[in-house]
Amino acid sequence: MKLYSILSKSNYLLLFLFYSLVCSSQNPTVSGVIKARSGEPLPGVSVVVKGTTVGVASDFDGNYSISVPEVSTLVFRFIGYKTLEVDVSLKKSINVIMEEDINSLDEIVIVGYGTQKKSDITGTVASLDQERLESVPNVDISQAIQGAIPGISITTLSSGAAPSNDDTSIVIRGKNSILASNGPLVVVDGVPYQGQLRDINPNDVKSLEILKDASSAAIYGSRGANGVILITTKGGVEGKTVIKYDGYSSIQQLSNLPNLMDGEEFYNFKKDRDPDAITVSEQEIYDNKSWVSWPDIALRTGFSQNHNLSVSGGSKNTKFYTAFNLLDVKGIAKNDNYQRISTRVNLDTKINSWLTLGTRSTLTFGDQSGNSANFSDVFWMNPLTKPYNDDGSLNIYPWEEDTFWSNPLEGVYMKNTNTSTQIVTNNFLNIEIPSIEGLQFRLNTVV
Structure with a gap:
């Protein structure tokens, strides 16, 4: 009788451990959409269960799905945005709106082949933030750059009403030639720009980066020898007009x-x-x-x-x-x-x-x-x-x-x-x- 009792208790213990193992392996799934404050979906956002190595990344449309314990916290991280922690609390759907981090936005720059963190770039890149473009009453792009980015020499000879390109000299990498032009290559939305800078409305510019060293020639060839000004104009986002x-x-x-x-x-x-x-x-x-x-x-x-x-x-x-x-x-x-x-x-x-x-x-x-x-x-x-x-x-x-x-x-x-x-x-x-x-x-x- 004692032996039978011990075996019965052992069976109950094994059954309980097996049940607990099954329950722990079938964690609930939490899904949702990650967007910016503007309503634009954010792809590539890191979603990690706090205190673990379990995590996923959001897809192109900002969607994510992850299996988590019933009592846990999800941590959302994305470059240029504030880290966000959300308590799951038996929720099956969590939609997230991430706030821009003004301090870390300066770490993101646009180069000729995409976007990168500034710390990962071997060359010298200078950025002009959108706030200066919109807050200061600039007639043209050259006025916005003047005095805002170190190492850029802008000389304006015209004192008239019109911002004449013929009277404005922009020198990024010094005067490399006596007879040829020392002006930089201007690229607007990924395409070399053949017009005049004064015809670009500063209010339409989303970001402005300047490639200041010789590594720009690896992307644009000899045309980038005098430096490159990269201009990205604004675009629409999903949501209300x-x-x-x-x-x-x-x-x-x-x-x-x-x-x-x-x-x-x-x-x-x-x-x-x-x-x-x-x-x-x-x-x-x-x-x-x-x-x-x-x-x-x-x-x-x-x-x-x-x-x-x-x-x-x-x-x-x-x-x-x-x-x-x-x-x-x-x-x-x-x-x-x-x-x-x-x-x-x-x-x-x-x-x-x-x-x-x-x-x-x-x-x-x-x-x-x-x-x-x-x-x-x-x-x-x-x-x-x-x-x-x-x-x-x-x-x-x-x-x-x-x-x-x-x-x-x-x-x-x-x-x-x-x-x-x-x-x-x-x-x-x-x-x-x-x-x-x-x-x-x-x-x-x-x-």
Whole structure:
């Protein structure tokens, strides 16, 4: 009887251990979708059971599925986002929204062949964050880079309203040539850009990276010898349609203007040097106190305004971003005006699991018509002269006795037309090879 009792107890013990082993091997499965705050799914997110080595990664659409004990914690990690811990608590479905980590975003940069952590890159890459592009009122890309990225030399020779590329020098790797260009290669959305930087609206730029060392030549060949500027424009994300407007207006005034003599001071100065040097027209203007200040006639208070309207959104298979921009700048010199009207269309359409069609198109109209005054003569011109005739027309020779001096305001009244229209479209076909994970083929057509 005792032997039978011991055997019975042993059988019950073995049955209990077997039942416990079966229960422990059949852990419940938790699944869900991982998205960013913008609604975009996050692929490649690490999902690990806390305190163990059990983990999975989310797929292309942000989906994940993992077997976990009933009482456990899941840890979600992704580069550029804050680590998130979620208590399972018998839940079968957990959808996660991850928050961007501003501090760690700087560790992610775009290179010519994809995205990498900055610590993994052997070359030198400088980044310009999107916040600076949007918060600072920049007329063009070169103004955004100037003073923001160390090691980049930007020299602007133009003081007018228009950001002229001909008067802007961008040097990344020093002056390597005496006669050839030292300017960098500009790549927009993966394609070398043949237009002008001033035609790119800074509000349309998502990220900007600069390859500063010789390793850029391994990607772009000899064209990258002077460095490479990589510009990635914004795209749509899955979710609700987002309408965004931002704009600004500003005034400009000339500072450190030389203290020039007015008509009375000039008359006394000239009279002291040579009493007989005063001409008849000068004496008449002095007696009538009708002398002029030529800088006051040629200059004005500048005014600029910038308006940007964008619409973005999309579904699971189609994402879009469209934007309209109006830039209107009136410089401090009269008739020094610049206007830029641009529109952009970025579209991505996923035909099936391995084929994606898209376009990156922009249309820009620029108007730089008009000439300003000749300021070399404006600051030298005699204040005891007449800029206009009695009927209000321009006086060609303001000083009757000295026809050497022509009117420095002639350029203001000349008819000058300087407009340009630029269309740049990059249409692409992206093919993912189903049999080889991570291998893609991209066909670009640029017009």
